[in-house]
Amino acid sequence: MSGRATEGLLLAKCLSCHARFAPPDVPCPRCGSTGTETYRAAPGATVLAATSLEVPPPGWERPHRLALVEVEDGVRLIVIVEGGLPPAGSRVSVWADGPVYRARSAEPEGAERGEGDVPGTGTGPTPL
Amino acid sequence: MNVRVASVGIGRFGKRSEGLVELAAEAAEAALQGIGRKTVDLLVVGTMLAHGPNGPLPLLPRLAGRLGLESANGLRVEAASATGAAAFHAAVTALEAGRSERALVVAAEKMTDLSTPLLTRELTSALHESEAASGATMPGLGALVAQRYLGRYGLGPSAVSGVSVHDRSMAARNPAAHFREPVTAAEVDASRPVALPLRLLHCAPISDGAAAVVVEKGRGPATVLGLGQGFDALRVIDRDDLTSFGATRRAARAAYEAAHLTRKSVDVVELHDAFAPFALVHLEDLGFCGPGEGAACYEQGWVAPDGRLPVNPGGGLLGRGHPVGTSGLAGIGEIARQLLGEAGPTAISRRPKVGLAHAMAGLGVQNFVTLLGGSGA
Numbered sequence A: 001m002s003g004r005a006t007e008g009l010l011l012a013k014c015l016s017c018h019a020r021f022a023p024p025d026v027p028c029p030r031c032g033s034t035g036t037e038t039y040r041a042a043p044g045a046t047v048l049a050a051t052s053l054e055v056p057p058p059g060w061e062r063p064h065r066l067a068l069v070e071v072e073d074g075v076r077l078i079v080i081v082e083g084g085l086p087p088a089g090s091r092v093s094v095w096a097d098g099p100v101y102r103a104r105s106a107e108p109e110g111a112e113r114g115e116g117d118v119p120g121t122g123t124g125p126t127p128l
Numbered sequence B: 001m002n003v004r005v006a007s008v009g010i011g012r013f014g015k016r017s018e019g020l021v022e023l024a025a026e027a028a029e030a031a032l033q034g035i036g037r038k039t040v041d042l043l044v045v046g047t048m049l050a051h052g053p054n055g056p057l058p059l060l061p062r063l064a065g066r067l068g069l070e071s072a073n074g075l076r077v078e079a080a081s082a083t084g085a086a087a088f089h090a091a092v093t094a095l096e097a098g099r100s101e102r103a104l105v106v107a108a109e110k111m112t113d114l115s116t117p118l119l120t121r122e123l124t125s126a127l128h129e130s131e132a133a134s135g136a137t138m139p140g141l142g143a144l145v146a147q148r149y150l151g152r153y154g155l156g157p158s159a160v161s162g163v164s165v166h167d168r169s170m171a172a173r174n175p176a177a178h179f180r181e182p183v184t185a186a187e188v189d190a191s192r193p194v195a196l197p198l199r200l201l202h203c204a205p206i207s208d209g210a211a212a213v214v215v216e217k218g219r220g221p222a223t224v225l226g227l228g229q230g231f232d233a234l235r236v237i238d239r240d241d242l243t244s245f246g247a248t249r250r251a252a253r254a255a256y257e258a259a260h261l262t263r264k265s266v267d268v269v270e271l272h273d274a275f276a277p278f279a280l281v282h283l284e285d286l287g288f289c290g291p292g293e294g295a296a297c298y299e300q301g302w303v304a305p306d307g308r309l310p311v312n313p314g315g316g317l318l319g320r321g322h323p324v325g326t327s328g329l330a331g332i333g334e335i336a337r338q339l340l341g342e343a344g345p346t347a348i349s350r351r352p353k354v355g356l357a358h359a360m361a362g363l364g365v366q367n368f369v370t371l372l373g374g375s376g377a
Helices: B020-033 B059-067 B083-096 B116-124 B129-133 B138-152 B157-171 B185-190 B246-259 B276-285 B294-299 B327-340
Strands: A009-014 A036-041 A044-053 A064-070 A076-082 A091-097 A100-105 B003-010 B042-046 B073-077 B102-109 B193-195 B209-217 B223-231 B268-270 B354-361 B366-373
Touching (some): A044 B138, B003 B327, B059 B073, B083 B223, B083 B366, B138 B276, B157 B294, B209 B327
Parallel strands (some): A076 A100, B042 B073
Antiparallel strands (some): A044 A091, B003 B223
C-alpha cells in the first residue's frame, strides 16, 4: 500500500502483437509471446462495473467488493475495492498488492455510494 | 449427419437422497428403456465434480458395472458447466468416426450435500487463478458482466427479472424440475442480493440431477444437424466485448454452417442461463435478436410455448435446476423430446422441426451449440 500514488502501476507491452496488459510478469495473454516490456502507468482508472459479493468465497470477509476497471491504454483489471462501492464511470486509484490489485475511490468526499445503493442504475448507458 | 437421438432419460432435479452413481443409473436406465433390446457399444459419462461420499468418485467404471456395460468402450468428459454438452458432442463424434454404432451418454452431478465453502471452491476453479486470487466468484464476475450489459443498453436491474419469471413458469409444467412453484417479477426483484444487480432469484440453484441420451446411426426427427463450439479468453478482462460471449457466437456460427441452416429455421431453444441476464445475452449471440433486444423478447412473449421462439420449455437452469455437469445434456435431451413428440407436459404448442441447445462452460470460456431436427430440415 506504500507509495501507491507516486509509484504508479506496472503494466506490460507485448513486443510481438503490441497488446498491453497486467499483471506484467506473465506471457502476453493475447498471443502468448514472452517478449514483453514493462512500463509505468498512472494509477488512475475508470470503473466499468462494481459489485459487492454478499457470499464471499472462503477466507474473505463480507462485504467483499470487486470492480472491473480500465487503466491507461485500455488495460482492464479486476480490483478489490477498499471503502465504499464506486459507481460505474467514476475514477479510482489502483495499486498492486502482491498477486492482486486494490482500488479506492478517487472522487471527492461524499461521491461514494453507500451500501444500499444499486450500482449501474440511473447512470444511463456507459460507453463500451 | 447420419446420427440421431434415439431415446432420452432425465431424472428429477433438486435435492436428492441418492448418490451420484444411483442418479446416473436412474437416468441411464430410463434412456435405455427407450431402445428396447438394442445394445450400446459406447458409454460416455460427463460429470464436473464427480462428487462421491468420500471425495471424487470414478463414475465411469462404476456406472458401466452397474449397467452391465463392461464390454462397451467408455469415455469420461469434463468441460465445467458445459460438461453434458461436451459429452454429447464426444459421443456423436465417435459415431461419425465409425467408432460406435450406438452410444449412451450420461451426465450426472451430486451437489446438495457439499458444504457451501467446498462448493464455492470447486465452482470457482472454473475461473482464472488471478481472478480467484482476488476473491472473485462466478456470481461476482457474472454481476460485473450483467452490470456492463444493463449499463450499455440503459436497462434497469429489473429488466432481467422476466427471465426468472419465464423459467419458473416453464418449470412449473415440468415434473422433473427442481422448482415447481412459479414466481412473480416483484418476488424476483425483492429476493436477497447475491452480488448486485444479481439477486437470489436471478441465480440458478444448486441441484442434484442426471440426464441420459442414446445416440445411434441413422436419421429421424431428432437427427444431429450441426455441432459447434467456441473458446474465449479465460480471464474476463481479456475479452474483446463484455456484453456478448464470443464463445457462443463462434459455437453458433460453426453449428449453423455445419447444418446449412440459419437461426430462422430454429423453432425451439434451450439456453444456459445460470444467471438471468445471460439469457438475454445468449439470445443476442445466437442471432435471435439484435444487441440489447433480449429483454424485449421476454416482455413481448416471444419465448412462451406458443410464442415466436419458445425458450427453455423445460424450465432452464433457473427453474429446472443446475446440476452443473448435467445441464448441457438436459438441454439437449429436452430439445430432442420436443422434436420426437415425447415432451409430454413441457411440449410447446406446435411440434418443432428444428431445435437448438446452448451450453456454457464457466463464464463463457467454452460454449457449445447443438442443432437437432428432422433430416429434411
